[in-house]
Amino acid sequence: MKSGFLYNLLTETADIYRFALRFFKEGFRPRYEFGELIRQCYYIGNKTLGLVGITGFIMGLVITIQSHPSMEAFGAESWLPSVVSVSLVREIVPVITALICAGKIGSGIGAELGSMKVTEQIDAMEVSGTNPFKYLVVTRVFATMLMIPLLVILSDTIGLYGAYLGVNMKQVVSFHLFTNQVFEKLTYADVMPSIIKSFFFGFAIGIIGCFKGYNTTNGTQGVGRAANSAVVAATFVVFLIDLMAAQIADILHIT
Amino acid sequence: MNRVKLGAFVLIATLLLILGLYYIGSKKNIFHSTISVKASFNNVGGLLPGNNVRFNGINVGTISKVYAVADSLICVDFKIDKDVTQYIHKNAVASIGTDGLLGNKLINISPGHGQSAPLEEGDELASVNPIQMDNALRTLTMTNDNLKEITDNLKGVSEKFNADNSLWKLLTDTTLAANVKNAIVKFKLTGENTAIITGDLSRIVQDVKKGKGSIGALLTDTAFSTKLNQTIVNIHSISDTLGVISGNFSLISSRLKNGQGTVGMLLTDTTFVHNLNQSMNSIKTGTGSFSENMEALKHSWPFKKYFRKQQKANKTGK
Numbered sequence: 001m002k003s004g005f006l007y008n009l010l011t012e013t014a015d016i017y018r019f020a021l022r023f024f025k026e027g028f029r030p031r032y033e034f035g036e037l038i039r040q041c042y043y044i045g046n047k048t049l050g051l052v053g054i055t056g057f058i059m060g061l062v063i064t065i066q067s068h069p070s071m072e073a074f075g076a077e078s079w080l081p082s083v084v085s086v087s088l089v090r091e092i093v094p095v096i097t098a099l100i101c102a103g104k105i106g107s108g109i110g111a112e113l114g115s116m117k118v119t120e121q122i123d124a125m126e127v128s129g130t131n132p133f134k135y136l137v138v139t140r141v142f143a144t145m146l147m148i149p150l151l152v153i154l155s156d157t158i159g160l161y162g163a164y165l166g167v168n169m170k171q172v173v174s175f176h177l178f179t180n181q182v183f184e185k186l187t188y189a190d191v192m193p194s195i196i197k198s199f200f201f202g203f204a205i206g207i208i209g210c211f212k213g214y215n216t217t218n219g220t221q222g223v224g225r226a227a228n229s230a231v232v233a234a235t236f237v238v239f240l241i242d243l244m245a246a247q248i249a250d251i252l253h254i255t
Numbered sequence: 256m257n258r259v260k261l262g263a264f265v266l267i268a269t270l271l272l273i274l275g276l277y278y279i280g281s282k283k284n285i286f287h288s289t290i291s292v293k294a295s296f297n298n299v300g301g302l303l304p305g306n307n308v309r310f311n312g313i314n315v316g317t318i319s320k321v322y323a324v325a326d327s328l329i330c331v332d333f334k335i336d337k338d339v340t341q342y343i344h345k346n347a348v349a350s351i352g353t354d355g356l357l358g359n360k361l362i363n364i365s366p367g368h369g370q371s372a373p374l375e376e377g378d379e380l381a382s383v384n385p386i387q388m389d390n391a392l393r394t395l396t397m398t399n400d401n402l403k404e405i406t407d408n409l410k411g412v413s414e415k416f417n418a419d420n421s422l423w424k425l426l427t428d429t430t431l432a433a434n435v436k437n438a439i440v441k442f443k444l445t446g447e448n449t450a451i452i453t454g455d456l457s458r459i460v461q462d463v464k465k466g467k468g469s470i471g472a473l474l475t476d477t478a479f480s481t482k483l484n485q486t487i488v489n490i491h492s493i494s495d496t497l498g499v500i501s502g503n504f505s506l507i508s509s510r511l512k513n514g515q516g517t518v519g520m521l522l523t524d525t526t527f528v529h530n531l532n533q534s535m536n537s538i539k540t541g542t543g544s545f546s547e548n549m550e551a552l553k554h555s556w557p558f559k560k561y562f563r564k565q566q567k568a569n570k571t572g573k
Binding site: 038039041042045046049149150151153154156157179183184186187188191195 | 269272278
């Protein structure tokens with residue numbers, strides 16, 4: 001029983017829950033590590049933007065090109081900007097951005113903290129009087145929580161530009177008309193849930209990456225395993241949160 | 256340097272979010288100063304808060320609230336951009352329409368007739384109830400059925416028209432038309448004459464009414480009418496007698512048929528017919544003997560010469 005799948009799942013969930021509680025307990029108590037937070041934000045935000053931006057652009061372009069034939073079949077080509085923008089903003093861009101970040105940031109945090117753990121740097125930090133949890137975990141989780149929504153917004157913009165180019169491959173739509181059509185159909189009920197859920201995506205990616213790294217065992221072997229399982233768990237949790245967000249939005253009639 | 260880049264990243268992203276939210280809000284008239292107006296309908300057909308309000312086709316506002324106030328009365332509150340309220344008057348009419356054939360519901364505001372003050376906060380607009388699509392379709396179905404019948408009939412008519420040459424001839428014949436024209440002219444003439452005659456007739460009738468002239472006297476004379484009556488009675492009695500006579504006739508003929516009376520016997524007696532036949536036969540034999548005697552006479556000497564002479568004369572005559 002002690003090594004069964006269910007046992008592992010339950011203990012892992014309990015440990016992550018306790019880890020998250022500790023984050024909230026320590027995160028809002030001074031002293032704040034602003035310098036490290038900004039450094040982490042730079043790495044997570046700026047350094048991921050290129051990847052996320054290109055992905056968003058490609059998704060916008062591809063969704064438009066793929067939707068074109070079926071919209072054409074209904075004679076609803078003029079609805080293409082509205083339809084594509086709604087699906088991009090509501091679902092595709094937040095989820096794709098979160099998945100990219102889970103892969104890049106989640107594994108990075110897991111490997112970084114894991115190697116610090118196995119080389120006993122974390123213990124050394126504690127000895128030197130710095131709270132390692134505050135310095136390493138809180139800053140990283142806050143950085144992902146703050147940066148992923150911003151990445152989503154930027155990626156939305158780039159993705160919509162990709163959609164604009166995609167629409168113009170088959171028909172001629174001026175940029176002004178395109179933005180008019182997009183913002184005609186977009187509502188706060190489309191934008192706000194997607195921004196709010198990307199906060200949770202960021203929190204999940206940061207907390208899982210940190211948890212896996214912080215609890216690394218078995219030396220250098222464990223570092224690789226920590227990075228790997230951080231990506232897998234974060235990806236899975238992103239989809240779980242997406243499902244919950246969709247259902248909550250539906251229950252609250254934010255559609 | 257990294258801090259500057261991070262600052263730029265955060266600022267750009269936040270700016271984009273704010274811009275996006277502002278654009279969305281401006282399309283929904285959230286940041287314009289608006290006035291609140293309402294209208295009541297029997298049926299709003301699925302109108303929702305957030306649907307557009309149009310004035311002569313341009314978006315001027317959005318619906319803020321849809322709620323029931325009575326069992327067949329739905330009140331709709333909507334906000335209208337303050338800039339356009341100077342063009343919308345109090346007598347404007349609100350109606351529920353759709354964006355395209357199947358698009359979102361919306362409220363159309365059309366200007367009313369005559370002069371009126373501009374719209375103000377809290378005004379209630381007059382409303383026109385929406386066209387019910389199913390009702391319209393039902394009527395259309397009926398119309399279509401009728402149309403089908405009519406076109407079928409028309410088809411039959413045109414087929415007959417095509418099949419039959421005479422109708423074409425009738426239509427294309429100019430002489431006929433001329434004749435018809437002539438006929439009409441004559442008709443007209445006849446009509447005129449008729450009018451004159453009718454006038455005369457009416458005068459005559461009036462005269463007759465007054466008892467003028469012989470017919471008048473005839474018609475107005477009561478003594479004459481009694482005589483006429485009597486005559487008719489006489490005729491009646493004569494016809495009665497005739498009836499009796501014809502009855503007798505019928506009796507006689509039936510008797511004849513049955514062989515009663517001498518004539519009847521004569522007609523129906525078969526023995527008599529047989530006798531008659533026999534007598535006729537005897538006469539036939541008698542004539543045959545007579546003819547033989549005459550032949551013998553031809554060949555006896557005193558008459559021989561005469562017959563030969565006659566034969567010769569016959570031959571030369573040919």
